[in-house]
Amino acid sequence: MRPHEGLDAVLWMQSSAEYVASAEQAYHQARIQLDRALAPGNEDWTAAVEQTAPGYEKLPPAVVLDLDEVVLDTTHFQAGNVKAQRSFNPDAWKRWVEEHQAPAVPGALAFTEYIRKKGIRLFYVTNRREDERAATLQNLRELGLPADADGGNLLMRSQEPDWKSDKSSRRQRIAETHRIALLVGDDLNDFVSGGRGTPEERLAVVEKHRSYWGTRWILLPNVVYGGWERAIYDFDSSLSRDEILRRKFEALEGPE
Numbered sequence: 001m002r003p004h005e006g007l008d009a010v011l012w013m014q015s016s017a018e019y020v021a022s023a024e025q026a027y028h029q030a031r032i033q034l035d036r037a038l039a040p041g042n043e044d045w046t047a048a049v050e051q052t053a054p055g056y057e058k059l060p061p062a063v064v065l066d067l068d069e070v071v072l073d074t075t076h077f078q079a080g081n082v083k084a085q086r087s088f089n090p091d092a093w094k095r096w097v098e099e100h101q102a103p104a105v106p107g108a109l110a111f112t113e114y115i116r117k118k119g120i121r122l123f124y125v126t127n128r129r130e131d132e133r134a135a136t137l138q139n140l141r142e143l144g145l146p147a148d149a150d151g152g153n154l155l156m157r158s159q160e161p162d163w164k165s166d167k168s169s170r171r172q173r174i175a176e177t178h179r180i181a182l183l184v185g186d187d188l189n190d191f192v193s194g195g196r197g198t199p200e201e202r203l204a205v206v207e208k209h210r211s212y213w214g215t216r217w218i219l220l221p222n223v224v225y226g227g228w229e230r231a232i233y234d235f236d237s238s239l240s241r242d243e244i245l246r247r248k249f250e251a252l253e254g255p256e
């Protein structure tokens, strides 16, 4: 049997106590930081670098969460790829989304309940596509996660012409009406533009915003997929699986 490159990563997410602890830790920190963001005297606190328009201090606060591997656990789909010896396949993904069977990420349900009790607005900014909206909403509702009746708090990719995979324009939209108190994500792109650079460029983005991590930006672990992985092969999804593997081996640091 040829080992699949995702085997250990998916197993870590699905079976390790450490993954659950990491997710719980992230959401515990999110609560502490949300309380800080809402404390008197912190009205100028914002998590969005896009939030620059004067007067935002008076806007009602909101929390922005990504969906996959932040609120929804898609590792059953990822495990299917490992078992079938295949890479990501958009048709298989769409079929899986339409089953609306993703479980919740540990800690996500309790955190959204905490937000709801405080009367804070919650937005999901996801790179799931607009044509995956109905199944995604159904999935959220069946888990008891807060979703507006009209789906107004779910901002999908391609929902509007300028809502590309870069989420900056969607953060900008939310920032027009709300003070963004926290961003919760698993990918650099969930926090700031610049996630599509080389690994070195992505690291520079992280370092430029060093003070945001764990304060305004809460990161959940995702070792299976994401910008970190695609950056290794220049986000070139046309490459063969063997070529991608070759580039990954080349990217390893250490003795020959």
Ligand SMILES: [Mg+2]
Residues within 6 Å of the ligand: 066, 067, 068, 069, 070, 185, 186, 187
């Ligand atoms: Mg995600």
